[in-house]
Amino acid sequence: MSSAMKIENISFKYTDNLILRDLNFTVDKGEFLGILGPNGCGKTTLLKNMCNLLKPLSGNISVGNENISKTSHKELAKKIAVVHQFDNISFDFSVHDIVLMGRMPHQRRFSGETKKDYEVVERCMKVTDSWDLRDKKILQISGGERQRVMLARALAQEPEILLLDEPISHLDIKHQINILNLCKKLNKEDNLTIIITIHDINMALKYCKKIIMMNNGQIEAYDKPEIVLTKENISNIYDIGVDIIRNKDKNITYIVPKTE
Template sequence: MYALKVNDIEFGYDRELVLKGISFNIEKGKFISIIGPNGSGKSTLLKTLNNLYKPTKGNIFIEGNEISSLKGKDLAKRIALVPQNTNIDYDFTVEDIVLMGRHPYKGRFQKENQNDYSIIDESLKMTNTLHLKDRPITEISGGERQRVIIAKALAQRPTIILLDEPTSHLDINHQIDILNLLKNLNKEKGTTIILVIHDINLAARYSDEIILLNDGVVLGIGKPEEVITTTNVETAYNLNVVIDRNKYTNSLYLTPVEIKKRIPKKQTETVHIICGGGTGAEVINRLYDEGFNLTLGVLNVGDSDWQHGKSLMIPMVEEAPFTGISEKTYNKNSEKVKAADIIVISSIPFSRGNLKNLISGYEGLKSGKKVFFIWDYPDENFDYTDGKATKLINEMKQTGMKVVKSVEDLVRSIKECT
């Protein structure tokens, strides 16, 4: 049985629909983030999941029960909402606030009993707020208040906790603190956590699954790597990004990149640059600024030249990270070589992995293209291919490949022959 089943729901505040046919299932014990641009409907969705708003179409099932069939207190024993703005003006103590979480378990006029007080203490302990128990809620910090509101939700003893931007207004240290607390709850108690969050990198790091909302519809749902793709982020946020893995946490890491304005095209020639590992950056910049049409290849996804190419939106032939060039990729690169007027080989390492890149350049040369090689190696011991690469380069030189000493040299030579 699913913790939550959402079946084609629609909802709007006035005439316009804000949720436009949303469906998804959430398994018990999952940690789920809902992300999406401002106004995409995240908070509204969360409120429908807590029955604060009733969908005009579709159904929501909480642990198999249709949400509207559950009485207020029965619903509150299953699901707790930590709202976005928790400004409390009255001088309630922290303990008073957390006591409110026991409301669903009490009859009218019934006083709290010992059991309630031990659950409150346990909730305060879990959120590391026991020491604040007698303090007025108005006199504690934002981070502490967020913990206390979570403690109140815990005192409700729900199986699902919904949180609307629990980390907004918190510094990075307290953001991590709150997310670790939620992750512990999720792991130790099996509580299903569903939170709205703006920080995509934190969502990717903590979540089992992500729901990406865009303009009231689900644009993506699934594991972080299935949802956080350049295409989805571009569609939802209108943002050009590079997606990599964080080397410390190994979670997806997204970096927005500036899209440089393309200068008016001055050249009609296309230059295909064979590069990698940062050897292409300067060549790319110079030829880009000169207005040439550029293509790049073969670059492993995540490579620094790959990132550079992405940020300038240059078409390129890509290979999976840290893998050799497959036959299919090699053929794609050959297509780009054929389509180009000029081939530039940057001072790529003479490694086995790069032999195929050099061979592509050689093919271009044999088919009559102008091929330039930037000879910018610090010493003589750079051939890791038992001499194969050196032999190839020598043959290419004899076939007419032009060797240049620097990028400056390259640009001058290219301009001379175009």
């Protein structure tokens, strides 16, 4: 299988302390990868390095055979779309305009939006259940609605790789399932490579094909969910006990934290 993205010897620091410590991994094309780990372990920092928003202290990140730091902003935006954990939109654009901005990498300079741009925007807003919000102002919708709008914008970029930083953290259970089902569908039908950070270990177990477990800026495990999400790994990394419950008839596994 060919690789979508290669991360080689990546280290990073904001100030004095190393936040990412010599990370190495390859993401296959068509992968659905979940990145898990405790608060502050470096997940967001890693994602920001993977989209060239932060520059690593050392190492290389490449998409295809191209180093992302040498790829133009516009070309990179056709390959990688990101939904950040905290976006910093402060102008009160309409929701529709925000999603339309996702088409910028595909537009030629000085030429306006095409019919295709509007069609893609409508499709992406409908699949993320944000079409009904189109005339609202971005600053006047809820956190969960905003998460769906930002996903619509990322999809409007028609990328090869989608990076999502905690995409379900503000969503009610129905929208959590809708968004993860949508990711699964795009992954399966369009072979879109999906990389998400996620706290919910049961959702990760259900949806991700591979899991990276991070702790303290390092990768502790990278493999299939059932191999990474063991009692031992969870206990070592989160310092909690869990029971792993398997229902063989229904083919369901559930991880339940011990509360006493």
